[in-house]
Structure formats: structure tokens, C-alpha cells
Amino acid sequence: MKTQTVLIVEDENDIRELLAFNLRREGFSVLETGDGREALSLAAGKKPDVILLDIMLPGLDGLGVSRELQREPGTSAIPVIMLTAKGEEVDRIVGLELGAADYVVKPFSVREVILRIRSVLRRSAAPPETLPLHCGPVTLDVAEHAVRVAGAPVDLTITEFRLLEDLLRHKGKVRSREQLLNAVWGYSFEGYARTVDTHVRRLRAKVGGEAAEGIETVRGVGYRARDDRGCA
Secondary structure (H helix, E strand, C coil): CCCCEEEEECHHHHHHHHHHHHHHHCEEEEEEECHHHHHHHHHHHHHEEEEEECCCCCCCCCHHHHHHHHHHHCCCCCEEEEEEEECHHHHHHHHHHHCCEEEEEEEEEEEHHHHHHHHHHHHHCCCCCCCEEECCEEEEEEHHHHEEEECEEEECCCHHHHHHHHHHHHHCCCCHHHHHHHHHHHCCCCCCHHHHHHHHHHHHHCCCHHHHEEEECCCEEEEEEECCCCCC
16 A cells, blocks of 8 residues: 655644654655745655645745645645644635645644544545536546536636536535535535635636536525536
């Protein structure tokens, strides 16, 4: 079985060393850095299975690192778990909107971090149903991790991709914000249901036109992919 690699991006040495020690003890391979630019280089070159990313980094901060990771095809699919200080609500929301798979608030227990890592890795490794999904002009190919609208490729973040996939797999059925949070992010982020609305807005803007109209808002409940547009 392949050893899974965690990239820790944390500028506080004590925290980084504590996480690295415990992750290695749990059987993970660990890469470490306290620098955002070096993190991007390590992510591109080593392709870790998951990244633990502190928001408060000197120079290029964690949000900037997350944006750069999402821009590059070679790193956009690597799940990111944000490490945030208590009270940084805005940063946590922005991190989720940038496609973070999860977040952990400092001070945290190492056991909690490891559980979150294992949960994210399970979701990433779960064998997907590989047949392409079609709905109107939209084709979502899980095997290729690609979305096309009327044949033209559309660049989505990993979270936007999962959101669209979930809606298409439940076409015609209303998905509440809580259901989408659990399915896409893996946790019910209490108080963060509004991040679903932000992701839906961005998803609609990217797919555009008829495809955007196919993602219907069900007032007071959530969203659904309309099944009257040739969904299959």
C-alpha cells in the first residue's frame, strides 16, 4: 500500500514539528515548510496527497497559496486543510470559497487534525462512478475530472466540481445547503451554509447561459439540477 504524503505549511516551528512527529508516527510521509512560495514548489514537484496549510504565513499567506494551487492544473486537485486561528471567521469562509476541503481552528488537538486528514483522504480515494454525467449542454466526466459546456472546457475548482457533480447525481431532487456541505466538504460546517450560496454563484458564472439556468434555487431549501433538460 502506497504511503500517503502530507505537506505541512506552517511557520511556527513548534506546531509544525509536533504535527510532523505525530503524522510520521501514524505512518504518513511528511514534507515541511514555513514558506508559501516553497510550499507551491513542493506541491508541484512532490504531489502530496493532502496539504495542511496555515493561513497566517509571512510573505505569501495561506489564502494566496491556495489561490495559486487552484490555478495550476498539476495542483488544483490536491485537497487542502486550512489551519486558522480562533476568531478568523472571514479567513475561514474565504478559505472554503477558494476550495479548501476542510479547516481546523487553533488551538487544536493533534488527534483531531489526523482524523480530519484521514476523512479528507477517504473522500479523495473513494472510487467514483466513472460514467460521464450529462445535463443540457453540460458534460461532467469524473474519470477525467473535466467539465464541458456545449463542448467547451470549463475550469472549475475541485470544490465547484464536486458541487456540480453532486447536483447532477441528484438531478431533479432538491439538495439542502446542509446536505451539500456534508457531501462536498464532508462536514456540516455550522454557520457556514452561506458558503454554498457563494459557490453556486461562482459555478453559475463559470458555466453560464443555459447551463447556469439549469441550477435552480429552491427558496428556503437549497438547490437542484433541473431534470427537464436532457439530464442523464
